[in-house]
Amino acid sequence: MALHSDPTAGGGGGAKRPRSDAHGEQREAAAAAAEASPISALPDELRQRVRTLLPLKDAIRTGVLARGWRGLWRTRWAHRSAVEVYLDSRDAPERELDALEKEPRPHLRLHRFSLTVDTCKFTSSHLRRFLSYAAECRAEDLSVEMWTASKLKFHLPRSSPLLARLSLRRIGISSMYYRGAQPLRALEVVALYSVSITQAAVKKMLALCPGLRTLDLRACDADSFFYCDRSVVWPPNLRSITIAECDGMALLYLVSVPSLRSFRYSGSFLDAPFSLPRDAALADLYICFEESVAGDYTRRLNNALPNDLSDLNVLTICSNALPVAFSLSDDGATCQFPKQRRLHSLRELQLLMLDMGPSNLADIYVFFKTFHCPNLEKLFVELPDDPKEGSHDWVGEEPPEDCLDNVKIVKIANFNWHRTEVELVSFLLRKASSLQKLLLVFSKAAPLDMPGVQRAELLLIHEALTNGKIMLSESDDVATQPYHYEVFLEV
Numbered sequence: 001m002a003l004h005s006d007p008t009a010g011g012g013g014g015a016k017r018p019r020s021d022a023h024g025e026q027r028e029a030a031a032a033a034a035e036a037s038p039i040s041a042l043p044d045e046l047r048q049r050v051r052t053l054l055p056l057k058d059a060i061r062t063g064v065l066a067r068g069w070r071g072l073w074r075t076r077w078a079h080r081s082a083v084e085v086y087l088d089s090r091d092a093p094e095r096e097l098d099a100l101e102k103e104p105r106p107h108l109r110l111h112r113f114s115l116t117v118d119t120c121k122f123t124s125s126h127l128r129r130f131l132s133y134a135a136e137c138r139a140e141d142l143s144v145e146m147w148t149a150s151k152l153k154f155h156l157p158r159s160s161p162l163l164a165r166l167s168l169r170r171i172g173i174s175s176m177y178y179r180g181a182q183p184l185r186a187l188e189v190v191a192l193y194s195v196s197i198t199q200a201a202v203k204k205m206l207a208l209c210p211g212l213r214t215l216d217l218r219a220c221d222a223d224s225f226f227y228c229d230r231s232v233v234w235p236p237n238l239r240s241i242t243i244a245e246c247d248g249m250a251l252l253y254l255v256s257v258p259s260l261r262s263f264r265y266s267g268s269f270l271d272a273p274f275s276l277p278r279d280a281a282l283a284d285l286y287i288c289f290e291e292s293v294a295g296d297y298t299r300r301l302n303n304a305l306p307n308d309l310s311d312l313n314v315l316t317i318c319s320n321a322l323p324v325a326f327s328l329s330d331d332g333a334t335c336q337f338p339k340q341r342r343l344h345s346l347r348e349l350q351l352l353m354l355d356m357g358p359s360n361l362a363d364i365y366v367f368f369k370t371f372h373c374p375n376l377e378k379l380f381v382e383l384p385d386d387p388k389e390g391s392h393d394w395v396g397e398e399p400p401e402d403c404l405d406n407v408k409i410v411k412i413a414n415f416n417w418h419r420t421e422v423e424l425v426s427f428l429l430r431k432a433s434s435l436q437k438l439l440l441v442f443s444k445a446a447p448l449d450m451p452g453v454q455r456a457e458l459l460l461i462h463e464a465l466t467n468g469k470i471m472l473s474e475s476d477d478v479a480t481q482p483y484h485y486e487v488f489l490e491v
Helices: 021-035 044-052 056-064 093-102 123-137 200-209 224-228 294-302 324-329 360-371 419-431 455-466
Strands: 003-006 082-088 111-116 141-146 165-169 189-193 214-218 239-246 264-268 283-289 315-317 348-352 378-380 410-416 437-442 470-473
Touching: 082 093, 093 123, 111 123, 123 141, 239 294, 294 324, 360 419, 410 419, 419 437, 419 455, 455 470
Parallel strands: 082 111, 111 141, 141 165, 165 189, 189 214, 214 239, 239 264, 264 283, 283 315, 315 348, 348 378, 378 410, 410 437, 437 470
Antiparallel strands: 003 082
């Protein structure tokens, strides 16, 4: 049977934003105070009854009331709270639909409905019936995934009025019968993966989702005219936008989204630049470009960022974008661009090194000289998957002073014991005075001979290995992943 029900299935929330120890202590104190309140003494049946009457997002938020309420929202219905349907070539869609429609409906609403199709027997009529069932059950989380080539279209207005999260993969989006369609005011998250989408469909989707807070587009075939269109009306509370490896973009014009707090972009900046709100207070920023940004493009990148980055907690930047620091460090240039230098709130930095030679190490040094990060605590460095041993030229830049005083944890992935990589480790050991752990995830053991590496650097690394400050691992532990790790996931 391809139909699965889960009475305890919960919704997958996004990664939590980093917070300071002080905020963490305040939250624990608040939780302890709530634990002693009368609400914590309510019987389980009554607590479940309260959750049954609440929308999904409000039911989840009740977890802050008291310790005993945490996670209880996952079982707020007596029946199943999630339905998962998987159809492959052995399944008959009609039979599965009949079995599904014979099952009793949830009392009030269905938390999650997931439909995965891996068969060419699936038709638009079948899709319409499955989606109608989800709408009748007032599904709050809807996922539709196609594994075979299909021209089927998803119609947003046919969704449940309580829909809070929508995830589509390899399915087109139609014009959505826009005339007379009612807004889906509960919809806060839209994630589109490998979806073909047009200008008209996106504009109508945004109009139907006035409460949208998160828009995630990955590997989508997008209509470039949409991205150039300055007349697009963005939802007023949109806080997070992810654009990763999408085709057809020409310009992502977002200056009318002042509520933006998270922006993640992977793709071309030369062919598809973005323009962010000048007054946005970003909390996390991810930038990964296909090509190197140099010359006039460094100034364009600078102008594309908000005026004030002092609220930035997490930053991921690739080696192709690192040269922007040079344009800010030249004589007379820094006074024109003081904004990017103030990263006092930055707690986590990830460097995506697409190459790792002497010039790339010099870029890292210049970055730390230019972008002062006095409160940085975590540093992640992703080295190339298939590295090539570079030249043995010396790095043409002196290491910065007093730039990593607060760094406690460093992780370097794909470490291959090349000279510039060893120099980077030596630099971190010397400058990170508060360093507690430096994790090296390596693909090969240390060579017996490393040409060009100074003896003092080798001794420093050997001492750190002996006292346990450096830890070696052949596998990438999921417990030590960066905040932006999910952007790497294949779609």
